[in-house]
Amino acid sequence: MDRREQIRQGAVKVISERGFHEATTSIIAGAAGVSVGTIYNYFRSKEEILGYIFEVECQRRVNHLHSLLEDESDPPRERLRRFLTAHLDRVRSEPEIARLLLQEFRFSDRTEFLPMRRFASEMPRLLGRLLSQGAADGKDPTVRGLALFGAIQGLTTQMLLAPDTVETESGALVDELTDIFLP
Amino acid sequence: MDRREQIRQGAVKVISERGFHEATTSIIAGAAGVSVGTIYNYFRSKEEILGYIFEVECQRRVNHLHSLLEDESDPPRERLRRFLTAHLDRVRSEPEIARLLLQEFRFSDRTEFLPMRRFASEMPRLLGRLLSQGAADGKDPTVRGLALFGAIQGLTTQMLLAPDTVETESGALVDELTDIFLP
Amino acid sequence: MDRREQIRQGAVKVISERGFHEATTSIIAGAAGVSVGTIYNYFRSKEEILGYIFEVECQRRVNHLHSLLEDESDPPRERLRRFLTAHLDRVRSEPEIARLLLQEFRFSDRTEFLPMRRFASEMPRLLGRLLSQGAADGKDPTVRGLALFGAIQGLTTQMLLAPDTVETESGALVDELTDIFLP
Amino acid sequence: MDRREQIRQGAVKVISERGFHEATTSIIAGAAGVSVGTIYNYFRSKEEILGYIFEVECQRRVNHLHSLLEDESDPPRERLRRFLTAHLDRVRSEPEIARLLLQEFRFSDRTEFLPMRRFASEMPRLLGRLLSQGAADGKDPTVRGLALFGAIQGLTTQMLLAPDTVETESGALVDELTDIFLP
DNA sequence: GATGAATGAGTATTCATTCAT
DNA sequence: AATGAATGAATACTCATTCAT
Numbered sequence: 176m177d178r179r180e181q182i183r184q185g186a187v188k189v190i191s192e193r194g195f196h197e198a199t200t201s202i203i204a205g206a207a208g209v210s211v212g213t214i215y216n217y218f219r220s221k222e223e224i225l226g227y228i229f230e231v232e233c234q235r236r237v238n239h240l241h242s243l244l245e246d247e248s249d250p251p252r253e254r255l256r257r258f259l260t261a262h263l264d265r266v267r268s269e270p271e272i273a274r275l276l277l278q279e280f281r282f283s284d285r286t287e288f289l290p291m292r293r294f295a296s297e298m299p300r301l302l303g304r305l306l307s308q309g310a311a312d313g314k315d316p317t318v319r320g321l322a323l324f325g326a327i328q329g330l331t332t333q334m335l336l337a338p339d340t341v342e343t344e345s346g347a348l349v350d351e352l353t354d355i356f357l358p
Numbered sequence: 359m360d361r362r363e364q365i366r367q368g369a370v371k372v373i374s375e376r377g378f379h380e381a382t383t384s385i386i387a388g389a390a391g392v393s394v395g396t397i398y399n400y401f402r403s404k405e406e407i408l409g410y411i412f413e414v415e416c417q418r419r420v421n422h423l424h425s426l427l428e429d430e431s432d433p434p435r436e437r438l439r440r441f442l443t444a445h446l447d448r449v450r451s452e453p454e455i456a457r458l459l460l461q462e463f464r465f466s467d468r469t470e471f472l473p474m475r476r477f478a479s480e481m482p483r484l485l486g487r488l489l490s491q492g493a494a495d496g497k498d499p500t501v502r503g504l505a506l507f508g509a510i511q512g513l514t515t516q517m518l519l520a521p522d523t524v525e526t527e528s529g530a531l532v533d534e535l536t537d538i539f540l541p
Numbered sequence: 542m543d544r545r546e547q548i549r550q551g552a553v554k555v556i557s558e559r560g561f562h563e564a565t566t567s568i569i570a571g572a573a574g575v576s577v578g579t580i581y582n583y584f585r586s587k588e589e590i591l592g593y594i595f596e597v598e599c600q601r602r603v604n605h606l607h608s609l610l611e612d613e614s615d616p617p618r619e620r621l622r623r624f625l626t627a628h629l630d631r632v633r634s635e636p637e638i639a640r641l642l643l644q645e646f647r648f649s650d651r652t653e654f655l656p657m658r659r660f661a662s663e664m665p666r667l668l669g670r671l672l673s674q675g676a677a678d679g680k681d682p683t684v685r686g687l688a689l690f691g692a693i694q695g696l697t698t699q700m701l702l703a704p705d706t707v708e709t710e711s712g713a714l715v716d717e718l719t720d721i722f723l724p
Numbered sequence: 725m726d727r728r729e730q731i732r733q734g735a736v737k738v739i740s741e742r743g744f745h746e747a748t749t750s751i752i753a754g755a756a757g758v759s760v761g762t763i764y765n766y767f768r769s770k771e772e773i774l775g776y777i778f779e780v781e782c783q784r785r786v787n788h789l790h791s792l793l794e795d796e797s798d799p800p801r802e803r804l805r806r807f808l809t810a811h812l813d814r815v816r817s818e819p820e821i822a823r824l825l826l827q828e829f830r831f832s833d834r835t836e837f838l839p840m841r842r843f844a845s846e847m848p849r850l851l852g853r854l855l856s857q858g859a860a861d862g863k864d865p866t867v868r869g870l871a872l873f874g875a876i877q878g879l880t881t882q883m884l885l886a887p888d889t890v891e892t893e894s895g896a897l898v899d900e901l902t903d904i905f906l907p
Numbered sequence: 908g909a910t911g912a913a914t915g916a917g918t919a920t921t922c923a924t925t926c927a928t
Numbered sequence: 929a930a931t932g933a934a935t936g937a938a939t940a941c942t943c944a945t946t947c948a949t
Contacts, residue, residue: 178912194466196379200940201915210914215941278465282457282519283377296520299512318526318534321516322509329482329508330501336465337479343501351501358541361929383923384932393931395925404923544933560832562745566919567936576935581920644831648823648885649743662886665878684892684900687882688875695848695874696867702831703845709867717867724907727908749944750911759910761946770944 179217182207183231186224191271195225195279225279226287232272233294236262240301251309252357258305259327259349266331267345274335277328299324309357323356362400365390366414369407374454378408378462408462409470415455416477419445423484434492435540441488442510442532449514450528457518460511482507492540506539545583548573549597552590557637561591561645591645592653598638599660602628606667617675618723624671625693625715632697633711640701643694665690675723689722728766731756732780735773740820744774744828774828775836781821782843785811789850793857800858801906807854808876808898815880816894823884826877848873858906872905 185207189198200221204211218224239261243254266273280295281288303320330348334341341348368390372381383404387394401407422444426437449456463478464471486503513531517524524531551573555564566587570577584590605627609620632639646661647654669686696714700707707714734756738747749770753760767773788810792803815822829844830837852869879897883890890897 194464199938204915211940212914212942213912216912221940274465278463282461292519295515296523299516314534315526317523318513318531319538321512321524322535322538323512325509325512325515326505327508329504329506329511332478332508333482333504336475340479340500341504343498348501351497352505355502355505355538382921387932394923395931396929398924399929560830565917570936577919578921578935578937579933582933587919640831644829646827648827658885661881662889665882680900681892683889684879684897685904687878687890688901688904689878691876691878691881692871692874695870695872695877698844698874699848699870702841706845706866707870709864714867717863718871721868721871721904748942753911760944761910762908764945765908 178209178213179227182209182214182217182224183227185209187228187272187275190225190228190279191275220287222285222287225281226290228272228275229279229288229294230290232276233290237294237297237301240298240305244301244305251305252353255305255309255357256349256353259352260345262327262331263334263345263348266334270335273331277332277335306356319356323352326352326355361392361396362410365392365397365400365407366410368392370411370455370458373408373411373462374458403470405468405470409473411458412462412471412477413473415459416473420477420480420484423481423488427484427488434488435536438488438492438540439532439536442535443528445510445514446517446528446531449517453518456514460515460518489539502539506535509535509538544575544579545593548575548580548583548590549593551575553594553638553641556591556594556645557641586653588651588653591647592656594638594641595645595654595660596656598642599656603660603663603667606664606671610667610671617671618719621671621675621723622715622719625718626711628693628697629700629711629714632700636701639697643698643701672722685722689718692718692721727758727762728776731758731763731766731773732776734758736777736821736824739774739777739828740824769836771834771836774830775839777824778828778837778843779839781825782839786843786846786850789847789854793850793854800854801902804854804858804906805898805902808901809894811876811880812883812894812897815883819884822880826881826884855905868905872901875901875904 182203185205186198186203189203189206192198193202200211200214203221203224204214207214214221214224218227240258243258246254249257280291284292299317299320301320302323303316303318306319306323307314307316330341330352343351365386368388369381369386372386372389375381376385383394383397386404386407387397390397397404397407401410423441426441429437432440463474467475482500482503484503485506486499486501489502489506490497490499513524513535526534548569551571552564552569555569555572558564559568566580567577569587569590570580573580580587580590584593606624609624612620615623646657650658665683665686667686668689669682672685672689673680673682696707696718709717731752734754735747735752738752738755741747742751749760749763752770752773753763756763763770763773767776789807792807795803798806829840833841848866848869850869851872852865855868855872856863856865879890879901892900
């Protein structure tokens with residue numbers, strides 16, 4: 176039984192529901208099915224748990240985008256659609272993690288939060304590259320990458336906050352976003 | 359002297375620097391030039407201060423957008439540019455407030471955080487309306503509004519986190535965003 | 542009401558009974574008649590309380606010895622007797638403090654424990670000076686000072702540990718000690 | 725391999741460096757080259773280890789003094805000198821143990837600390853007997869025994885705390901102490 | 908016997924909030 | 929209204945001890 180993973184899962188559940196600060200170590204321990212002490216056999220601090228959650232989830236997303244960029248068999252437009260679809264699916268299937276990622280982002284430069292920072296700089300860069308493959312107009316892709324990254328966050332936030340206002344089915348959402356950024 | 363305003367200003371300074379949770383009431387009181395006790399004569403709780411900050415700042419932004427919508431003398435594209443320019447200027451002149459707004463957003467549905475929620479639903483709606491005035495293609499403007507709102511947030515975040523990666527001058531940024539959303 | 546003093550007294554009682562480590566802040570607070578929080582309005586930490594206790598008590602003893610040294614109207618032998626008598630009286634009237642001083646002495650060089658260290662170096666020096674006034678044999682008084690200081694501690698310890706084995710009345714004890722060190 | 729002894733030695737090292745309370749069982753285990761669990765196969769509790777350390781070290785000292793008392797071939801003065809010399813040598817060669825003995829003495833009457841208590845009552849008694857053999861003045865040797873015992877402790881403490889203030893070589897120290905107590 | 912992962916009671920410290928002055 | 933001392937609930941983290949392997 177992988178304790179570190181077990182604790183991570185308990186923490187995701189609790190933190191996404193109550194926020195990091197209201198998620199006490201003892202509640203996390205309860206949700207993970209271990210005792211408080213055990214948490215500290217696998218993590219140096221409560222914050223390290225949050226850092227680890229980001230590490231795992233961010234890596235997952237960055238990896239996916241990387242693989243789409245390397246695979247050049249499909250046109251960029253198609254690859255963007257695939258990424259957006261996968262993202263929205265993940266939001267719908269694991270809303271707690273999405274909520275946690277959006278909510279618990281920390282500006283802080285503590286090492287525990289480095290993965291968050293790297294994620295926030297890497298994703299826009301990669302998205303920018305994808306866009307510039309699609310619209311080879313020679314422009315600096317930075318701004319468009321950031322805009323797309325932000326747009327995705329904006330839509331995700333809305334889906335989590337007020338799902339009924341974004342009733343559009345995933346497919347249509349993806350179409351619209353794609354049209355905006357790769358018209 | 360408007361005590362409530364005085365306290366709000368102290369709180370903005372302190373919270374934007376240290377985050378809401380590390381901003382103790384006594385530090386806020388110090389920054390505001392009042393005593394802890396006085397805070398509680400004007401606010402029911404520490405969270406109410408945060409709520410009030412959002413109320414003021416969000417209202418300011420919503421009002422501006424409203425006025426742009428009502429004034430139909432200029433074409434939508436021009437009005438969008440004006441809004442984006444004003445926004446970026448505000449970020450550059452009051453980065454602490456921008457940081458605070460981005461960082462302290464709460465999903466929670468406590469009444470104290472209602473202004474945040476309303477802001478997060480009102481702004482995309484208004485932005486959507488502006489966009490649909492510009493591209494009267496009959497499509498539901500919801501998604502585009504959310505995307506633009508998110509894009510603005512994404513750029514703002516980056517400007518605060520890593521200003522040197524978004525060296526583009528305000529004008530160019532505005533141009534690019536406008537081109538994306540009202541091509 | 543002098544809170545710092547009030548807390549010091551509560552702490553002396555509790556620490557002398559249970560030892561520093563078993564004396565929890567909440568028990569100290571209870572004994573002092575204040576709440577835990579109040580302790581931290583007057584002391585930075587639990588250890589600072591111990592430091593303060595030593596500061597007060599050590600100062601008291603050092604001062605007394607100083608005054609005896611300055612007053613040269615009586616012969617050294619008489620002054621030594623007066624010091625010993627005063628010391629034994631204090632042990633009998635405030636055994637908890639004596640116990641605490643003997644028990645909680647810390648080798649540690651944390652600033653909180655500086656008063657203890659200074660006490661442990663100052664007293665032997667002063668006692669040595671007193672002895673050398675009495676037996677002007679030109680010898681270095683260091684060793685005799687330390688020996689006397691230690692002898693006093695030894696007797697005190699025994700009086701606290703097993704009072705019945707040192708049944709000798711104070712006067713006789715003082716006589717014997719004086720005879721040993723100023724024969 | 726005598727596990728109990730092995731653990732005792734690890735504990736002496738760790739406790740003398742960090743103090744009993746900061747010496748965690750796991751650090752002791754590490755220093756002893758066994759695992760935490762093993763400690764509890766040989767000791768009922770952490771405190772029992774401390775008790776055992778005192779038992780061994782105190783016994784060693786008491787035995788030595790006993791043997792000096794029984795061997796009446798040398799005059800008492802010479803025997804006192806031999807004891808003091810041996811003691812100071814031991815302090816210089818094993819300062820950690822001396823430090824531990826001085827620092828971790830417990831007034832508590834828990835059985836674990838009985839050896840300390842017995843030591844603190846036995847040694848002065850034996851020292852008193854030695855002194856009374858040397859100065860057969862018929863006086864009760866109790867006080868002088870306690871005084872000598874305390875004096876030895878006082879000098880030892882100083883040697884450990886501030887070795888440079890007691891630069892006198894061992895021989896001279898012994899001479900002075902002997903002169904004081906057996907003039 | 909040896910191990911070391913799991914346990915959870917125990918504790919110093921913080922800080923929002925109150926209320927007597 | 930303004931103050932700030934007093935409050936005590938709340939919480940992260942430690943570590944002696946146990947016990948299944």
